[in-house]
Amino acid sequence: METPEQDFLKAGGDAAESRMRGSNQSGLRAHNKRAVLSLIRRNGRLAKAEIARRTGLSPQTASVIMRALEAEELVVRDQPQRGRVGQPSIPMRLNPDGAFSLGLKIGRRSVDLVLMDFVGRIRGHERVAYPYPRVREVLDFVASAEPKLRSLLSPKLDKRITGLGVALPYELWSWADEIAAPPGAMEEWRDFDIQAMLATVTDLPVNVANDATAACAAENVFGATGSADFIYFFVGAFVGGGIVMNGDLVAGRLGNAGAVGSMPVPRGEGGSAQLINFASLHLLEKMYEAEGGDALALWRGSVSWESFGPLLEAWLDRAAWGLAHAVVSACSVYDFESAVIDGRFPQNVRARLVEKTAAAIRGINQQGLSPVTVREGTIGLDAREIGSASLPFFAHYLLDHRVFLTEPE
Known part of the structure; x- marks a missing residue:
């Protein structure tokens, strides 16, 4: 069939x-x-x-x-x-060397640039962590990192770089309070034309997508989930996601489908809050900082996840509670076969989060709903970067009905 x-x-x-x-x-x-x-x-x-x-x-x-x-x-x-x-x-x-692309992920705590080949393998990766994103810092990073990555290719292969894909959060400027940015510091992103400004530091055509949508596209295109109908969660500084139906990524009327971070989740003590208040690494940062730790160490890779100890266990329980309720709520709207969870954490942490989420779902009343399987994502830490780098391939070589992207006319 x-x-x-x-x-x-x-x-x-x-x-x-x-x-x-x-x-x-x-x-x-x-x-x-x-x-x-x-x-x-x-x-x-x-x-x-x-x-x-x-x-x-x-x-x-x-x-x-x-x-x-x-x-x-x-x-x-x-x-x-x-x-x-x-x-x-x-x-x-x-042919892995048939085409290449660059993928830029602009996050709330870090910016990454990757060089990817035609079969989705990362050939090079540059990264900088920061307290909060600034336009000038991101542009300077691209101007510095792009030549380093392109130097990894021969002159012949460099000519096969198709473009630069960009993944960044929806309304990046609206998260200033959550990441403790100075008042007004992120307003510059509100009317920022990312394509026009990147044209000042690169000669490559630029495609843009929401970061969580890009991560979902990476799982759908390059992953091995084995499902054609799934709701996707990527847990980064904040949680985001995407929706795949019949094998197609659903962008939505305004390109904001799968905004799972805004889903309401009941609080154990009463009332409710959005999923971002349960399943975001921002919360683990706060918990670690409250005990005297350096929150940015989480993004620099200078701290072992095992060192979080009981803090990690408490965060996993809270995140699993939120994700479980989000999954069940989503399945009341569409009968997803799977809920796929990935994020910016080690594979063993992802496995424990998936296990705890599945257990929490079993404790929720699901009368009238089809059963759903909770699975680990198969891309991992680089899902958003791989998703961004796939955008030029869809713009130039592949059928682009799977990804929501924009490109200058």
Whole structure:
């Protein structure tokens, strides 16, 4: 049985092939190339006959497209597969060196820039932690970090850098009080044109997305969750998330779908608060700071998570309580198969948070709801960075129905 993505590709392929003799052949050819690359990316490797079958393109058209992609070095031949009869089929896979992108994650406590190859592997990573984000500091960081990362590639491969993807929180300026920024210090972000300003420090085209949406896209595109319907939570300085339905990332009418940090969660002592008040590393910072610790050490990587001791256990219990209620509330709106939890913490901490969240869900009345499985995310610490770096690939090579992005006209 074909997946929703394959149905989409086949529908697009049927329509495209029926119009190949029309006046828009170049646009249709580009669509078909994107469809084929998207299908190979989703499946890892595919032979030409299988590509033709899944897309609905004729074998001849599929062969022409594959030859073009191979000539552009976007795909390479894998080891031949011998069947029972006939010639062995030769599967094609994405060429890791076929294209590259840079991904910029602007966070509330740190800024990261990564160099990523065409199959989603991070080739280089630069990072700076700060008390709160300042425009000039971020621009200076990009101006310094970009040449370092590009120097990791040969001149030939450097020309294959497709663009710069940017992931940052929705309304970044509105979190000033929560991260103890000086009054008015973050107002500069309110009317900040990120694309125009980055053009002053890089010559690459820029694509922009919400940071949690980008993380969800990374899980959906490069992860191994194995689910086509899930609600996603990424626990960073604050918690955010995304929604995937039938394999597609749902952006929402205004691009703010999956704003899980704003979901109401009941307090044990009565009343309610938003999920960000339960499942955010900002809370662990505060707890650590109250005992005389350096809150920013959490972001510099200069403190071991084990050193938090009972503080970490208390935070995990609180975060699990909030996430459990958020998951159950979300499942009353849509019958998600899974709830995926990832974040900016070590894998063992993520595993414990998932375990505690699943246990907390079992203690909530779920009458009338479909069962949901709580899973660990499979991308990890770099989910937002990988998500941001995937934006240029969707803008130029892949079908972009999965990610909400913007690009200058």
